[in-house]
Amino acid sequence: MSKRSFVITGAHVVPVVGDEFDGGAVVVEDGRITAAGPDVAVPEGLPVVDAAGTWLVPGFVEAHGHVGIHEEANGVAGNDTNEMTGPNMAAVRAIDAIDIDDEGFRDALSGGVTAIVVKPGSGNPIGGQTVAIKSWGGRTIDEQLISDSVSVKSALGENPKRVYGAKDQTPSTRLGVAKVIREAFVAAEHYRTARAAAAGKGEPFERDLTKETLARVLDGELAWDQHTHRHDDIATAIRLSEEFGYRLVVNHGTEGHKLAGLLAEKDIPVVYGPLFTSRSKVELRDRAITNLAEIAAAGVRVAITTDAPVVPINMLVLQATMAVKEGLPRQTALEALTTNPATFLGFGDRVGQITPGYDADLVLWSGDPLDATSRALRVFIDGAEVYTWDAEAHRGVTVPRF
Template sequence: MSMAEVAFVGGRVVTGTGRVIDRGTVLVREGVIERVDDDPLVPEGVPVVEAGGRWVLPGFVDAHTHIGAHEDGEGPAGADASEVSEPDMSAVRAIDAVNIEDRAFRDALAGGVTTVVVKPGSGNPIGGTSVAMKTWGGRTVDEQVVKQPAGVKSALGENPKSAWGERGRLPRTRLGVALVIRRALIAAGEYAARQAEARDKGEFFARDLGKEALAAALAGDLAWDQHVHRHDDIATALRIADEFGLRLVLNHGTEAHRLAAELAERDVPVIFGPVLSTRGKVETREASVGNLVTLARAGVRTAICTDHPVVPIDALVLQAAVARRAGLTWDEAIAAISSAAASIAGLGERVGALEPGRDGDVVVWSGDPLDLGSAVERVHILGREVYRAGNGAPVVADRWAER
């Protein structure tokens, strides 16, 4: 994706890390934030966005979505988030399923979301690897990648237990699901050891894509993203993480508040949500945005996700507003969809905050984004303007234009 330079001058700059600058300046050079301060002077020739009376924030980060891979309303043609031919699908990659022309990417811009993590679904004990990407700007998904792979998706509970019904290949119980995961991790560890030995001897060694992904998780290079709702499944996730030294990140965490003290002590983060979904299955009977507040008060690092298309991607900020009403501080609510979300997803060096050295992903809001009366007016990704609100339909950059 092409990069640009631009300066946002005179707005209320909210960095996403707790710092607020009234009448601040954000300078982006070569797609990267160069400075954030209260100096209105910018280098000659740099285009200026006059942001007086507006709020200037980092692009939001949704750390758990299926955007582009599971297109709402598209039926079988858009249902590519879960490959259910085997219980262990660690070899598959979400990046291979993403359609960047999914209309939801335009919706993401309208909601101020500039970075998403696209994950395989939860129909397998091990679902594959995820990809972190920008929500606009490339002619292929590869041009929008922030991190690939971004983690390994695994699932515990009812989804992997019952996903196939009568198909017969998956385990039918929680203990069977856990067994699939353990066996796969043991095999991956043995594979990594044999591969290292062969490399040292200069011998040929046949690759196994699934074991390679799991070996990266065992080495701590990839997060272990665990789909989990119930407290007993969370305990199993902790148990497996301890056994194999996994860098565990809980996804959903409906009942994580029951183990809040332990999660805080162990620094196991929770990508919570979606906040606005119904209690539509047995595992979510205790769902409440108050559970998120409990986690935050206990010191657990938390982010808020939409799980798009479960909740539409542009409602990410609405969920943060609901969490604010339930008891999160304003800073906590904003961080949960910006800097904290980026950090938990392993993207904190690039996105989620207006700080020097990070990507120039900047969103201009008409007012406080947690105020339902506020709207996104402009979105820049890597400094390049990709979205502007209008009196009629918003203007979205043409990804196919010559650049």
């Protein structure tokens, strides 16, 4: 029998999609959920995890992190977040820089985070390709892969202006940042047309990794993760996406409440946050946790981010707790931690809910996870227990990675 097969009984279960229930069972076989509900019987022959007195919740999804590529406590040597030798770095891939032994991954488990979308930083107008991974379980990052076809990170606003303005090169203004993005997509359109023509004639065609990546964005295979804080930059993000027809996901969205009706009308999702930061730059002047509730109230689909390590990733759920305190509905907060980010970024058929057919990424909490005093007690990824809270030692214990 697989070690990734068992039954959890006795917990208060929060499927996120569907009603919460007490009792019943959640059945896991070979790392996948095969049954869940208040009337599910315990199959014979499967080990039983008696979870009486706890809450069972799907693992949380960090939709915008830099864990592993901006390593904690390693200084410059551990920072591979931005390849700032050119403004268009669509060809670089975050997966090539992730150190899976970064402490941030252990922190993720302690906060019930079982999936992370790792992204390049915001120093470039076009920063590179993102990757969705499990928080633990592999000897290499490839063994933790959920999807390497997620999105391309892009940045508007002050960050690329500052980086390239200091070098006295384009872009040094918002005008220049938008120009870089437009020119890149025009080149990708020409590339895609020439590639199709060569294929139609059976002729060889020289690959260009940068243009090929952007062609995948144009084809809808990859989302466009747009770092943007100010309302005018959000408007530019919308304008560009409509010019070229790609799938836009607003990241950060600090002033998204000012355009919430427009974002809802166009069904553009927002990955909001981080919430636990100061107003450290002009773009964050209107930062407020209440903005998230306003955005969601308008009908915008939302997720929450720590931007780890900007905010420690284990505080993802605490940010949701504070958002509920400031007006975000509890169910919306749970969706913002689970189903929404997975759906925005193309892997919502695998993680984010306790539903038959989904990966068994499950967390047992001491109580309601949106209660700031609750603690993650046991974390399962693909049905394997990877983290346990040791009450006597008052610390979390992860299974050995290597």
